[in-house]
Amino acid sequence: MRKVIMYMQSTLNGYGADPGDEMFWASISEQTWEFTNSLHERCDAILMGRKMYQDFLGFWPEAAKDESDSDVARHARWQYDLSKFVVSTTLTEADPAWPNTRILGDLDAVRALKEQPGKDILIAGGIGITKALANAGLIDDYYIHLNPATIPDGTLLLDSRLDLKLVEAKQHDTGVVALHYTPA
Structure with missing residues (x-):
């Protein structure tokens, strides 16, 4: 069975974005x-x-x-070529500018996707969808890069009760702590 992997940046006080949905505080x-x-x-x-x-x-x-061989360019080409799944109850079709994109109507479609053959599936973004997937028990690995910064307001990365088990913690040179959790 495929795993759904969450990888997000977070502030020390738990925010995944500031009120303007920016991440100026993230140490990349x-x-x-x-x-x-x-x-x-x-x-x-x-x-x-x-x-x-x-x-x-x-x-x-x-x-x-x-x-070019820049990190951003390599990541962009990787995303362009692979399968992209969008969970939405309002979109009916994908934009042809980004091929290999399919619209999934709900979280049941994500459950079915996990049963299909293939490698793991990365949550590419969206705190809202991340929270919904977490609340539905559909995330198998939580990778959080905890940044040495706080902000006074924003959107919490996760905001419900989750029982997780720490698998690994690594410190980056920037002071970011890379955390890996799985459901307990």
């Missing part, structure tokens, strides 16, 4: 990209909510045209 380093690149080997699909999908359409398809 070479170690961050090394971890991200390891997910390229492990995952053959990404999963996202409608809002993040629509936000991503404004950046990632165009970034995939960059033929």
